[in-house]
Amino acid sequence: xxxVTQNPRYLxxxxxxxxxxxxxxxxxxxxxxxYRQDPGLGLRQIYYSMNVEVTDKGDVPEGYKVSxxxxxxxxxILESPSPNQTSLxxxxxxxxxxxxxxxxxxxxxxxxxx
Amino acid sequence: GQQVMQIPQYQHVQEGEDFTTYCxxxxxxxxxxxxxxxxxxxxxxxxxxxxxxEVKKQKRLTFQFGEAKKNSSLHITATQTTDVGTxxxxxxxxGNKLVFGAGTILRVKS
Numbered sequence: 001x002x003x004v005t006q007n008p009r010y011l012x013x014x015x016x017x018x019x020x021x022x023x024x025x026x027x028x029x030x031x032x033x034x035y036r037q038d039p040g041l042g043l044r045q046i047y048y049s050m051n052v053e054v055t056d057k058g059d060v061p062e063g064y065k066v067s068x069x070x071x072x073x074x075x076x077i078l079e080s081p082s083p084n085q086t087s088l089x090x091x092x093x094x095x096x097x098x099x100x101x102x103x104x105x106x107x108x109x110x111x112x113x114x
Numbered sequence: 115g116q117q118v119m120q121i122p123q124y125q126h127v128q129e130g131e132d133f134t135t136y137c138x139x140x141x142x143x144x145x146x147x148x149x150x151x152x153x154x155x156x157x158x159x160x161x162x163x164x165x166x167x168e169v170k171k172q173k174r175l176t177f178q179f180g181e182a183k184k185n186s187s188l189h190i191t192a193t194q195t196t197d198v199g200t201x202x203x204x205x206x207x208x209g210n211k212l213v214f215g216a217g218t219i220l221r222v223k224s
Contacts (some may be wrong), residue, residue, distance in 0.1 A: 035214070101162065
């Protein structure tokens, strides 16, 4: 089954404690992206990756890091989480060729930073 | 940078009434996509529009892409309770960077 998986689904942590949210897709997609969703603000892109070893900042990259060492994985790293990073996070992937660039979203990770 | 504005932010309709959400981009788009997010769920792709003036239908849903490729709309005819959720447009400039609108939350009273 074609899917994007994220772990963990829920996480409560404290300020300053480094954490990683994993994202994996099994569709051989080149493009992967991280979004955060906050009420009234829609989906804001944090980082995206066009392919292995190619990453770029989205609209709200401050406080986040990513890496793309393998095509299927795109982890999101919060080196020193702060309460304003409390949010719902989605990973997404898509094909980059011609045709439809449908984004496949993971189930989401709800992060609370106290 | 590119911005995508979506209105209204929220709409509450009686079951059977129609619903429309509008999307406007600050730049010309290569395509626009629409997604639906059910409460507690993740966004799910509905459709992609590519051509200027394009109109596509999916049962009770009608999607339009403006002639200038800067605006789009989603119209739902005779809403049902299964239509509840948040509808997002997402504009894509050439190069794969998608920019999402803030979404329209639809509630349907039965």
